Amino acid sequence: MIIHSKLKPEQVRLERLLRLIAAxxxxxxxxxxxxxxxxxxxxxxxxxxxxxxxxxxxxxxFHRDMNELTALGVPVIRGRAKVSEKDTWGYRxxxxxxxxxxxxxxxxxxAALHRATTAVRFHGISGAEALWKLGxxxxxxxxxxxxxxxxxxxxxxxxxxxxxxxxxxxxxxGQPRSVEPWTLAFDQGHWYLMGFDHTRQDKRTFRVDRMxxxxxxxxxxGFKQPADAPRWVSIQPWRLGNQPEITAQLWVDAEQVSLASxxxxxxxxxxxxxxxxVFTVQVNNVNAFRSVVLEFLxxxxxxxxxxxxxxxxxxxxxINK
Numbered sequence: 001m002i003i004h005s006k007l008k009p010e011q012v013r014l015e016r017l018l019r020l021i022a023a024x025x026x027x028x029x030x031x032x033x034x035x036x037x038x039x040x041x042x043x044x045x046x047x048x049x050x051x052x053x054x055x056x057x058x059x060x061x062f063h064r065d066m067n068e069l070t071a072l073g074v075p076v077i078r079g080r081a082k083v084s085e086k087d088t089w090g091y092r093x094x095x096x097x098x099x100x101x102x103x104x105x106x107x108x109x110x111a112a113l114h115r116a117t118t119a120v121r122f123h124g125i126s127g128a129e130a131l132w133k134l135g136x137x138x139x140x141x142x143x144x145x146x147x148x149x150x151x152x153x154x155x156x157x158x159x160x161x162x163x164x165x166x167x168x169x170x171x172x173x174g175q176p177r178s179v180e181p182w183t184l185a186f187d188q189g190h191w192y193l194m195g196f197d198h199t200r201q202d203k204r205t206f207r208v209d210r211m212x213x214x215x216x217x218x219x220x221x222g223f224k225q226p227a228d229a230p231r232w233v234s235i236q237p238w239r240l241g242n243q244p245e246i247t248a249q250l251w252v253d254a255e256q257v258s259l260a261s262x263x264x265x266x267x268x269x270x271x272x273x274x275x276x277x278v279f280t281v282q283v284n285n286v287n288a289f290r291s292v293v294l295e296f297l298x299x300x301x302x303x304x305x306x307x308x309x310x311x312x313x314x315x316x317x318x319i320n321k
Contacts, residue, residue: 013065015049016040020065021074021093030081030090033062066091152208154215158184158193165225167198167218170211175199179206180223196223236265237288238281246283248308251276253299260300263292278303290315 023031023039031039037058043050051058069076075097081090154170161168162181169178178198185192191208252260252268254275261267268277283289290312293300302309 012043012049013068016051016061017065017068019049020062021069024076024091024093025095027092030079030092032081032088032090033059035081036062036091152191154208154211155184155191157215157217158208161215161217164220165223166220167222168193168195169216169218171213172206172211177206179204180225182225184208238283238285238292243284243286246286246305246308248281248283248289248305249303250279250281250293251301251303252279252296256296256299260296263295283308286311 019040020036023036034055037051037055041050042053051061066076074093076091076093077097078089078091080087082088158168158181160166162184166181167178168181169176171177176199179193180196180198181193182196183194185194193206193208194203196202197204249269250260250264254277257268257271257275257277260277260279264279264281266279266281269280270278272278281289286308293302293312302312
């Protein structure tokens with residue numbers, strides 16, 4: 001584990017919790033608080049992860065951590081531990097309680113996963129590492145990258161703020177903003193945050209990569225998310241472009257019509273006898289529209305214009321070679 005200096009308080013707590021879980025899950029027997037204090041390490045100053053050198057303060061911090069692990073559903077068990085010939089309470093996590101069951105993945109399924117991990121790249125995250133844990137690297141990948149998902153340091157804070165209903169403060173377009181975060185979503189290469197902006201006294205959507213500086217978190221349960229808060233940021237990236245506008249017709253299978261209506265933000269123009277539908281979509285960004293069509297896989301098809309359909313088919317054939 002790499003220790004970073006000048007961590008924020010919530011980062012210090014997370015670092016310490018991760019070390020504590022690692023110590024507990026690797027323990028062959030129940031470990032006392034003193035033993036866990038040694039394994040997790042001592043905090044040598046403010047902004048560094050670890051337990052205080054004072055045992056009383058370390059016990060208080062340890063029990064706070066245990067309460068948080070319990071709230072998160074981490075299966076810590078308690079039993080007798082011997083320290084200096086004295087019986088005391090000890091703690092551990094059994095690996096079988098905190099690991100996924102063995103996954104029986106066929107070779108063709110594993111090959112498909114490998115192709116997926118090479119087609120979608122998360123900056124700073126290796127998909128191959130996860131694949132190896134599932135049974136090894138099988139089959140050929142693809143040289144064509146379908147998507148690159150950027151990861152920003154503030155994303156963890158934003159996810160936490162939504163989960164714990166904390167307000168967030170940040171600079172955006174040169175102005176300070178205070179926002180009740182409702183939804184965090186990824187669309188067409190960008191992360192978006194939607195929530196109630198106290199500065200504007202209205203709902204607003206923010207691009208995460210345009211947030212400047214650190215994101216500051218408010219207290220837990222600092223607001224109550226409204227029941228009708230959207231669970232998805234309604235972005236129409238196919239309209240956000242400088243290309244000449246194209247009127248496209250998109251056929252969608254009956255099972256996907258409801259989802260397509262929400263995704264496209266409109267009702268279909270034609271409903272067929274089998275329940276499938278045709279949407280008429282105004283497109284100013286062909287690449288973005290192509291990505292939307294891919295979301296429906298084989299259950300969607302571009303009908304018109306012919307050039308748009310032909311270019312899409314050629315692109316699919318190229319990446320599948």
